[in-house]
Amino acid sequence: MYQLGTTQTNSPETSKDLSSANEVGIRVWRRTSDGEENEITPRFTVALVYMSNIVESGELWNTWTAPEYALNPTDRIVVRVYDEGDRALATFVTEELGASKLNAETWTIYYYFELFFDGESYYIYWHWGANTCNSRIEGFSYTGA
Numbered sequence: 001m002y003q004l005g006t007t008q009t010n011s012p013e014t015s016k017d018l019s020s021a022n023e024v025g026i027r028v029w030r031r032t033s034d035g036e037e038n039e040i041t042p043r044f045t046v047a048l049v050y051m052s053n054i055v056e057s058g059e060l061w062n063t064w065t066a067p068e069y070a071l072n073p074t075d076r077i078v079v080r081v082y083d084e085g086d087r088a089l090a091t092f093v094t095e096e097l098g099a100s101k102l103n104a105e106t107w108t109i110y111y112y113f114e115l116f117f118d119g120e121s122y123y124i125y126w127h128w129g130a131n132t133c134n135s136r137i138e139g140f141s142y143t144g145a
Contacts, residue, residue: 001091001092001093002090002091002092002093002128002129003092003093003094003095004077004079004092004093004094004137005094005095008129008130008131008134008136009129009130010129010130010131011129011130012127012128012129012130012132012133013090013127013128013129014114014125014126014127015089015090015125015126015127016089016125017123017124017125018051018083018089018113018124018125018126019051019121019122019123019124021051021083021084021124022050022051022052022083022084023045023048023049023050023051023083023084024048024049024051024081024082024083024089024111024126025045025046025047025048025049025062025081025082026041026045026046026047026064026079026080026081026082026109027039027041027043027044027045027046027079027080027082028040028041028046028064028066028077028078028079028080029041029077029078029080030069030071030075030076030077030078030102031075031076031077031078031093032072032074032075033072033074033075033096037078040066040067040069040077040102041064045082045086046064047061047062047063047064047107047109048062049061049062049111051124054113054115054124055115056115057113057114057115057116058112058113059110059111059112059113059134059135060110060111060113061108061109061110061111062108062109063106063107063108063109063139064106064107064109065104065105065106065107066102066103066104066105066106066107066139066140067102067104068101068102068103068104069101069102070100070101071097071099071100071101071102071142072100072145073096073097073098073099073100073145074096075096075097075099076093076094076095076096076097077093077094077097077102077140078091078092078093078094079091079092079093079137080092081111081126089126090128097142098144098145099142099143099144099145100143100144100145101142101143102141102142103141103142103143105139105140105141106139107137107138107139107140108137108138108139109136109137110134110135110136110137110138111126111135112126112127112128112133112134112135113125113126113127114127114133
């Protein structure tokens with residue numbers, strides 16, 4: 001599990017090889033203080049990007065419009081990144097937000113991919129956690145309690 005914060009860390013991370021995947025997307029939950037999770041996304045991945053669109057290393061992005069969603073001040077938001085087949089690649093969790101609601105906003109989700117050729121085969125890796133591989137969410141907002 002990784003922290004989903006408002007600033008970029010300097011802790012680069014890399015996924016497993018995704019060259020056999022067709023797509024990557026996210027799902028979002030509200031996690032209560034007792035650990036119960038309620039899904040905010042519609043029970044499938046959103047903000048999908050397609051591996052066939054990767055022609056060089058860099059960002060792919062897509063959007064998802066988050067609904068207005070009631071929160072308690074001790075709730076956290078959980079974002080899981082999946083490849084197809086609902087196989088989780090990484091889980092990100094906010095701190096307790098001290099919020100009364102998640103705002104209805106359009107999120108732009110940026111995924112930073114590296115296309116690597118070893119002389120025989122191509123590999124695709126998803127990176128996050130540093131300015132040089134700046135996967136991120138823009139547009140995430142909430143209202144304080």
